[in-house]
Amino acid sequence: MYKILVVDDEPRVSTGIRNFLLDSDLNISNVETALNGFEAIDYLRMDSFDLVLTDIQMSRMSGLELMETIYMEQPHLPVIVISAHEKFDFAKKSLRLGARDYLVKPVEQDDLMRVVRKVLCEKEEIGLKSIELSKRQRDKESEQTEEMSRNELLMELVTERNLTKKDYASSVAELGEQISGHRFGVVSIRMDLSRGGFSNREITLLDRKLLKYASINILEESLSEWSGLIFNGFGNELIGIIQMNDTGVIGHSLDIQSQLHLIGQMINMNLKQYLNVETTVGMSTLRSDVFMLPKLMEEANTAAEWKNLHPGNKVFYYEDVLAQENLSIVEWMARVDKYILTLKTDLDSPLPVDTQKIAKPLTMLAHTEELFNSYFGMLVYRLYGLILEYGHANGISLHRFDPDVYFRNVAGADKLDYLNKYIQETAQLVRVLVKERDQSMLARITGFIRLHFRNPALKIQDIANEVHFSTAYLSYLFKREMHKNLWDYVTELRIDEAKRLLTTTDKKRYEVAYEVGYESPEHFGRMFKRYAGLSPAEYRKEGQGGSG
Incomplete structure (x- = not known):
């Protein structure tokens, strides 16, 4: 049974879509409606949904802003956009943020049914895949692998030494034709991101992310002839998997060893030429067995570490390291x-x-x-x-x-x-x-939330930016130290403040709602009752000794 969230500031529209979907044959058990993006975010943080349908043009928080929040907090949740705007710009931005489709109002029922059915069928196929994996005795971590990003999947291939060959083959199969060479090598690319760019100025945290993203694009283009797969490593490291066929590479008459040297120098030269970024490049040997990727990753790391002994060099090859007289180092x-x-x-x-x-x-x-x-x-x-x-x-x-x-x-x-x-x-x-460090960061996190919990547009990325954490690590640290979900903490602060205002002031319900961070008094009432067990009116009456 599927659960769907419809977001539209026209109640007539959202109610119409809700009734249409519930009457359909799509096995939908529940359809919630939200009048704006802020209500939608609260629903999404409290419950699990299979699909979101949202308008674009809404007051205060647009559908695009809602999609950005969904992308940060629940990147795998499918979204369908339904809008009165036919502008290509809106459609393009929506699709770039991960929208599965873009429908223009007034929506034909057949079109809506077709699009919703397609998305739910895709979700069902993913569910069937998970069931099939569990039949082959996959544990929880293997199920999560099904949802891994390309970067995470590639990281697993080059770092995980304890996978069985069967599990490893399954991971390789998920990448499809991306892994198709006869020989494989691994490159560790360690970038000095303290300064860079053509202004050669100090690089901010945001600039580092942009530089890493640009570096990946440059290297994928540079290594396309070798079917290069470039992805993020830890810190300022990029990792590359090089693939060569026994027939050689078109356009290169060099032998295999010469091509390896060409690749190493090309990586260093292109990042310096296009981004003015200094790098240390460590290159492994080549192996014909894809299961050797973790070993090749170790070789690439070992080669890169030789920067400590030879600071004047930029590119290091594991075979050269092996040739050194003192291998024990x-x-x-x-x-x-x-x-x-x-x-x-x-x-x-x-x-x-x-x-x-x-x-x-x-x-x-x-x-x-x-x-x-x-x-x-x-x-x-x-x-x-x-x-x-x-x-x-x-x-x-x-x-x-x-x-x-x-x-x-x-x-x-x-x-x-x-x-x-x-x-x-x-x-x-x-x-x-x-x-x-963790306690200090937690104090900064809770302090920031206490200052900003009244802001209905508060996002997890805002909090993460304050302490320069990833959103994933922020959620992990908060749950570990506070023993509760971050958004439960935010809602508790809002409800506690609402309780204070209800018992110590004469403010109307809508005034209290706006003051503690809710756009809609009705939505505030639902949230208050969920956390306090009483409606705002009942709580105020009880706080006043039960007097009318």
Whole structure:
């Protein structure tokens, strides 16, 4: 059974559509109507819907603004636009925001039925796919994979080492013809986004996103002959999957190895030429087995890390790294990276950190002073970098954790005695930093909401922008720390303020509604009763001792 939301500021229109849909054969159980975008958002935050039909031209919040909010908060919810405007501009903007169709008023019933049926049938097909997956004993995470974006799916292919070949093949199949090469390689592209653009100015957070988006477009064009798939990695990293056929690439008579060198130099050159962005490029070897992508991702990362040893170079190839005389340095760097990742993933654990795993290889090198100092330095500076990554804590000096300070006047193998303490203190400090950061961010989040909850146009993106978080991490952090949904918190503030106004002032219901962030007194009444258990009038009467 389907649940649909109709949004139109003409009650006659929304009621007509509602009755028509309920009388149809489309297996629709419920149709809610909203008079404006603000009411619609409240409905969407409280309940789950299968489809939204919305007008474009509405007071205060237009249909386009409503669609932007839906896109940010429920990107998979289908929307159909029904509007009196025939302008191509409106249709184009609607479709760009993800509208499934655009109908012009007055709408023919046959057209409305056709479009709604098509969208619901597509939704049903997706549901049937999920059922089929569950029959093959897919767990919840695999079901969520069905809805993964292309970026998330590609990230899984290059990072997830624990998938079975059957699951991996299923993920590859979802990408269809995008994965079709005979040989595969992975590229790690690490961009310096501190400054850039042709003005070479400091880059803001918004500009970084735009630069990453532009970089993806440039690289997809640059690597089209190699069927390059470019997507976002973590932080300022882009990741590319290169595909080559045994017959070579049209227009390139170079051998495979030369083509790899051409690709690396092209990536670096094009991003510098078109965006004035400095990059470090790490390139893996080529493998014929697509299941080796996680291993190739490790190779690309290892190659890129050689920037630390050769700061003058821009492009690094894993095969060149292997050719270096001291291969064990590569292995050590990979081991350090893995250890740092383990520390980051165990931040919630109160237990002491296991230091033996990382200290034992250093013990074996203690007799070789030059090599020992090199390995030791790589480790402790990566640990210090972990501290700096999480910022500053109130009243705690980070300067003493600088390896030059912490290990000053400590010679040779004696450094190993200090290393255990350094790692334990580092882990403890990072836990404090993360906790303080999250608590500080939560205070900023709740403070911002308390200042702006009366604004009916408040969006999750507004709150996320205040603390420079993604909307997904904002929702996760808020739920984890506050033990409630963010929008439940906003509604509770609105209802609490409404209770105060009802019991301490003589303001009319519509005045209270507008003051606490509701566009419609009727919608305010429904929301108040849902959260308070009484209507506003009943609550006021009860607050006045039951007097009439």
